[in-house]
Amino acid sequence: MKIKSIQIENYRNISALSTDFDNVNIIWGENAQGKTNLLEAIYLFSGEKSFRGARDKELISFNKSNARLKIEFVADNREQFAQIDIGNKKTASLNGIKKRSATELGSVVKTIIFSPDHLNMIKEGPAERRKFVDGALCQIKSSYRNLLKDYNRSLEQRNALLKKAEDVTAVEPMLEIWNVNLASLGAKIIFQRMSYLKALKPYLEDIFSGISEGRESIELAYIGSDTYEFDVDDIEHKLYEKLKSHTRVDVLNHTTTKGPHRDDIEILINGKSVKTYGSQGQQRSSVLALKLAEASLLKEMTGENPIALLDDVMSELDEKRQDYILNHIKDLQVFITCCDKEAVLKLKKGKTLHMQNGALPEE
Numbered sequence: 264m265k266i267k268s269i270q271i272e273n274y275r276n277i278s279a280l281s282t283d284f285d286n287v288n289i290i291w292g293e294n295a296q297g298k299t300n301l302l303e304a305i306y307l308f309s310g311e312k313s314f315r316g317a318r319d320k321e322l323i324s325f326n327k328s329n330a331r332l333k334i335e336f337v338a339d340n341r342e343q344f345a346q347i348d349i350g351n352k353k354t355a356s357l358n359g360i361k362k363r364s365a366t367e368l369g370s371v372v373k374t375i376i377f378s379p380d381h382l383n384m385i386k387e388g389p390a391e392r393r394k395f396v397d398g399a400l401c402q403i404k405s406s407y408r409n410l411l412k413d414y415n416r417s418l419e420q421r422n423a424l425l426k427k428a429e430d431v432t433a434v435e436p437m438l439e440i441w442n443v444n445l446a447s448l449g450a451k452i453i454f455q456r457m458s459y460l461k462a463l464k465p466y467l468e469d470i471f472s473g474i475s476e477g478r479e480s481i482e483l484a485y486i487g488s489d490t491y492e493f494d495v496d497d498i499e500h501k502l503y504e505k506l507k508s509h510t511r512v513d514v515l516n517h518t519t520t521k522g523p524h525r526d527d528i529e530i531l532i533n534g535k536s537v538k539t540y541g542s543q544g545q546q547r548s549s550v551l552a553l554k555l556a557e558a559s560l561l562k563e564m565t566g567e568n569p570i571a572l573l574d575d576v577m578s579e580l581d582e583k584r585q586d587y588i589l590n591h592i593k594d595l596q597v598f599i600t601c602c603d604k605e606a607v608l609k610l611k612k613g614k615t616l617h618m619q620n621g622a623l624p625e626e
């Protein structure tokens with residue numbers, strides 16, 4: 264897919280902006296000018312919340328009550344347009360037809376995003392790695408998002424019960440209902456995550472071997488509350504048993520200690536955990552490989568090339584890795600933010616957009 268143009272009103276520090284895009288777009292300028300804000304605005308069309316974890320309200324310009332974003336794009340071989348309005352609520356439309364929620368735009372607009380935060384994906388806790396797999400799955404099938412929602416709702420209910428519980432016997436019958444429910448929903452989540460990692464594997468191996476020039480091999484392992492077979496019934500059964508056997512622990516902790524909300528994905532290079540043993544370079548290469556593999560798999564599963572958003576990552580990578588990314592995503596439309604446009608232009612020709620104080624004056 265390709266975004267042809269964008270119009271922005273009252274979004275963060277961008278009060279009014281309208282521009283066309285090319286295949287390669289280099290958004291450059293000094294710090295705090297609005298480069299990431301522009302990328303974030305594009306990203307919202309993929310149906311996700313801000314990648315900086317901001318709440319919708321925070322996206323509206325200070326002292327304004329509504330933000331409006333519009334894009335024209337080509338996807339599914341036809342010209343389309345979409346709009347997002349953020350006021351008291353966030354609303355969205357696609358080709359003039361109102362959607363039930365902005366999330367639904369995600370079934371048409373696909374993106375992959377690299378930011379310096381993603382380079383920390385290895386070092387941080389499991390939440391970041393779960394977010395990677397869950398985010399990727401949501402872009403492939405919207406039913407996965409509903410599944411996560413249902414699971415989280417049940418989890419909240421079980422936790423609410425645990426918070427009030429004073430002794431185990433009093434709450435056990437109620438907890439049992441949630442154990443059955445969470446095991447069933449949780450097993451579906453875990454099975455889909457495991458399936459995703461399986462599908463990602465060939466792409467990941469190929470790309471990682473490319474980045475490391477064939478010297479190293481990468482592997483992913485799903486770390487759950489138990490050792491699961493690649494079988495949804497086996498997962499459900501084991502998860503149910505775990506929840507049941509941890510009732511006492513959960514009552515003491517006032518929270519649910521087992522289940523996919525606690526799972527992790529271990530990344531191994533040459534069989535060793537990259538989190539524990541990997542060098543800086545290996546950690547960066549593995550995140551890049553994961554992201555690029557995500558793009559390839561997204562393309563295979565949806566038939567559409569995602570848009571690549573590279574926020575400030577070029578300066579963090581050595582030239583060899585910069586070159587590898589740009590070559591690998593050469594079929595994708597790409598948006599790159601940076602301070603020094605010359606450094607990027609050396610590697611890739613493209614349209615340059617000079618962001619100054621939330622605006623793009625003529626260059």
Ligand SMILES: Nc1ncnc2c1ncn2[C@@H]1O[C@H](COP(=O)(O)OP(=O)(O)O)[C@@H](O)[C@H]1O
Pocket residue numbers: 274275276277292293294295296297298299300301321322323324325600618
């Ligand atoms: N809701 C908002 N309204 C107005 N300005 C905002 C809002 N949120 C963030 N900003 C401003 O946006 C600027 C940061 O923009 P950003 O895109 O992160 O910069 P960079 O060009 O470094 O990527 C800061 O000056 C910040 O104060």
Ligand SMILES: [Mg+2]
Pocket residue numbers: 298299300575600
């Ligand atoms: Mg920035």
